[in-house]
Amino acid sequence: MAHAPNTLNLVADIGGTNTRVALARGKMLLPETVTKYKNTAHSSLQDVLKKFIQEQGGVDTSAACIAIAGPVRNGQASMTNLDWEIDLETLADASKAENTAILNDLQAQGHALGHLPPESETQIIHGTSIEKETTRMMVGLGTGFNIAPVFETPNGRFIPPSESGHISLPINTEMDRKLSAHFDAQFGFPTIEHALSGNGLENLYNFHCCGVEGAAHKNAATIVADCEAGIDPAATRAVRHFVQILGSVCGDLALVQLPFSGIYLVGGVSRAIAPHLSEFGFLDAFRAKGRFEDFMNSFSVAAISDDFAALTGCAAYLESSAHA
Amino acid sequence: MAHAPNTLNLVADIGGTNTRVALARGKMLLPETVTKYKNTAHSSLQDVLKKFIQEQGGVDTSAACIAIAGPVRNGQASMTNLDWEIDLETLADASKAENTAILNDLQAQGHALGHLPPESETQIIHGTSIEKETTRMMVGLGTGFNIAPVFETPNGRFIPPSESGHISLPINTEMDRKLSAHFDAQFGFPTIEHALSGNGLENLYNFHCCGVEGAAHKNAATIVADCEAGIDPAATRAVRHFVQILGSVCGDLALVQLPFSGIYLVGGVSRAIAPHLSEFGFLDAFRAKGRFEDFMNSFSVAAISDDFAALTGCAAYLESSAHA
Known part of the structure; x- marks a missing residue:
């Protein structure tokens, strides 16, 4: 296993065309882990996350959070032009993480304030x-x-x-x-x-x-x-x-x-x-x-x-x- | 003294014409204490609050909060057509309360939700x-x-x-x-x-x-x-x-x-x-x-x-x- 278990978190950003997935240690993204997947090449959120986890040597993450370019209500998200099931249960199942969260992407970017490079x-x-x-x-x-x-x-x-x-x-x-x-x-x-x-x-x-x-x-x-x-x-x-x-x-x-x-x-x-x-x-x-x-x-x-x-x-x- | 010291809070609502002042025990207003003062008959917030405190037998309150029909910023409030000094220091001085707060009146009414009579x-x-x-x-x-x-x-x-x-x-x-x-x-x-x-x-x-x-x-x-x-x-x-x-x-x-x-x-x-x-x-x-x-x-x-x-x-x- 490339990463020690339960030391890292999984984060993902599902846009209209691509999904970006990465690992983070606390508030720090691990830039070498950022991976971009074309949505059309994948049938589901599970599909993308399982591929990423495998590529990272079967990493066992502690928590997982995804950002969605669409409305999120009661832990469920929907996106126009993407029929993936996106809810907390699916995320927990795909990531095996103990804690999960789904945010609207603008809310997610708001949480980034203060943690971005000044440039x-x-x-x-x-x-x-x-x-x-x-x-x-x-x-x-x-x-x-x-x-x-x-x-x-x-x-x-x-x-x-x-x-x-x-x-x-x-x-x-x-x-x-x-x-x-x-x-x-x-x-x-x-x-x-x-x-x-x-x-x-x-x-x-x-x-x-x-x-x-x-x-x-x-x-x-x-x-x-x-x-x-x-x-x-x-x-x-x-x-x-x-x-x-x-x-x-x-x-x-x-x-x-x-x-x-x-x-x-x-x-x-x-x-x-x-x-x-x-x-x-x-x-x-x-x-x-x-x-x-x-x-x-x-x-x-x-x-x-x-x-x-x-x-x-x-x-x-x-x-x-x-x-x- | 009509009320035991430090058991009650002082609350006030400064509107364009009148100021209402009352005592509260926890979340409960004491209806018999609600008093309305014409703003034009008083020269300052201290003036109104000192009169109320006197009328209540010199009550020694624990905390004081006022609502203002105007913007509140950094503990300072301003109202059109009323030249009273309204800030946390003035409120503390006039009320002698240990804790003080100033809210915009709409914010105050928001805090009332769930505590109003159903009718x-x-x-x-x-x-x-x-x-x-x-x-x-x-x-x-x-x-x-x-x-x-x-x-x-x-x-x-x-x-x-x-x-x-x-x-x-x-x-x-x-x-x-x-x-x-x-x-x-x-x-x-x-x-x-x-x-x-x-x-x-x-x-x-x-x-x-x-x-x-x-x-x-x-x-x-x-x-x-x-x-x-x-x-x-x-x-x-x-x-x-x-x-x-x-x-x-x-x-x-x-x-x-x-x-x-x-x-x-x-x-x-x-x-x-x-x-x-x-x-x-x-x-x-x-x-x-x-x-x-x-x-x-x-x-x-x-x-x-x-x-x-x-x-x-x-x-x-x-x-x-x-x-x-």
């Missing part, structure tokens, strides 16, 4: 708030949109779930009013996620192409690339509009959650958009809250680039619950 | 969620608008602060779009509180009077009364619009906070509006969240009528922190 964090706005250990807020921009507030309570970190991607899209400008009518016709109810996600950027691009002869559908990566190359005015308009809606939404949710210790953007779409936030007016949109404009200066905003943050978060969560 | 709660929507001890959400409708999520963590109840009244007003209908333009011209940035508060109802009434010859300004109580009497169509339109915006806002904030154990409406305006929620379409507006329409059936909504809920909450908070 994985890029500051976008320096807020004036000097409270260093109060509330933070994760904002996840990827296949979907969601947030997770990260509360530091007298008894430790607490990160409740949320479905914030499905609330009303904020309408602030004449352009937003047109977008709202456009989404209304297309989706019935215009939500944040209709604009702020991979698909959302594509929706915005289609909207900004309206009336342009011969405009073709483009995927999110191409829209960002064409904006950066300066070769498609509709792509530039779409990215600018995305950034301004993101500023407004982050500002609204900051007033709801009061993250005086900072807002953290995570996820694939956030990594692609982060370099364009300042050029396209993120800060102005974030601060445009009427008489609360000055108050908005309290909040810091940073982007997190660590691809393994959810794994680190799972490790930190197991460690903190073991000591609770 | 103070009127069910408005029966949700399908069967989770009885998860998250609840307080929605306060009075001079202002705010929410407080009430989380049940493994280590006890946790109620973070919020400034949710100042986020973007949701825009769902053609009428909302007109209202948004109207508020935009008047206030610069249309927020929830511009519609959902005492002043908010007056703003809505003015909007629905547009173009009506000789329309006079009416206060919130008159608008509700005239709607109930059926003598002013603009008042009826204003109350209906208020109820529909409230439904939409409660639905959005429910998706953010996931209160599977219920939503609780509190505050003076909520007590006045609660009887009209079903007649004016609260439920439809609450559920109108596109593909999340079915999911919205999870949530229960109730109105709380207890005028002393914040006092009970202060007592419960002191009791729970004494045992933490």
Whole structure:
């Protein structure tokens, strides 16, 4: 056996395409153990975990925690486009670990805060708030949109779930009013996620192409690339509009959650958009809250680039619950 | 001395007009001690508390907690229209109590949940969620608008602060779009509180009077009364619009906070509006969240009528922190 029994924990991050699995000693990921598996090549969570355990010399882990890009309720998780059974019983059966936990991936990334390498964090706005250990807020921009507030309570970190991607899209400008009518016709109810996600950027691009002869559908990566190359005015308009809606939404949710210790953007779409936030007016949109404009200066905003943050978060969560 | 020393706690609720003060034994308010003082007749918090303590025979309390209709940060509170110094030091000095706490009044009312007389709660929507001890959400409708999520963590109840009244007003209908333009011209940035508060109802009434010859300004109580009497169509339109915006806002904030154990409406305006929620379409507006329409059936909504809920909450908070 390559590892001594019951000294390590198993952590996993199940995304839309890949599942990443690793071993952790306390809060520390063992980087040499991080392994990526294509979901389509496996029939179940058991299948993936058993393969990983075998590859690690039949490791006997003490606890196991997985992060899921989807809602988790009562120890059960569900993901669109993946029919794996994901619940505590399946996890315990596959991992043979004594303690198990399932977290939403944004909650997991929230548990990673404070345990990530400093270079994985890029500051976008320096807020004036000097409270260093109060509330933070994760904002996840990827296949979907969601947030997770990260509360530091007298008894430790607490990160409740949320479905914030499905609330009303904020309408602030004449352009937003047109977008709202456009989404209304297309989706019935215009939500944040209709604009702020991979698909959302594509929706915005289609909207900004309206009336342009011969405009073709483009995927999110191409829209960002064409904006950066300066070769498609509709792509530039779409990215600018995305950034301004993101500023407004982050500002609204900051007033709801009061993250005086900072807002953290995570996820694939956030990594692609982060370099364009300042050029396209993120800060102005974030601060445009009427008489609360000055108050908005309290909040810091940073982007997190660590691809393994959810794994680190799972490790930190197991460690903190073991000591609770 | 009328009360034995160090057996009772002092609790107070400082509202915009009156301050209520009472004694509590553990979580139980002593109803015969509840006393109401007009703020304008007193120059400071010390002034009010010293008078109360004297009236109670010079009671020597063990702990003191006050609830404030305003933001609380780092043990300091501030209220519009009241220049009293309200901080932990002043409270300790005035009460001579060993332990002190200051809560926002919505947070205090959240701590009262589970300790109020059953008759103070009127069910408005029966949700399908069967989770009885998860998250609840307080929605306060009075001079202002705010929410407080009430989380049940493994280590006890946790109620973070919020400034949710100042986020973007949701825009769902053609009428909302007109209202948004109207508020935009008047206030610069249309927020929830511009519609959902005492002043908010007056703003809505003015909007629905547009173009009506000789329309006079009416206060919130008159608008509700005239709607109930059926003598002013603009008042009826204003109350209906208020109820529909409230439904939409409660639905959005429910998706953010996931209160599977219920939503609780509190505050003076909520007590006045609660009887009209079903007649004016609260439920439809609450559920109108596109593909999340079915999911919205999870949530229960109730109105709380207890005028002393914040006092009970202060007592419960002191009791729970004494045992933490």
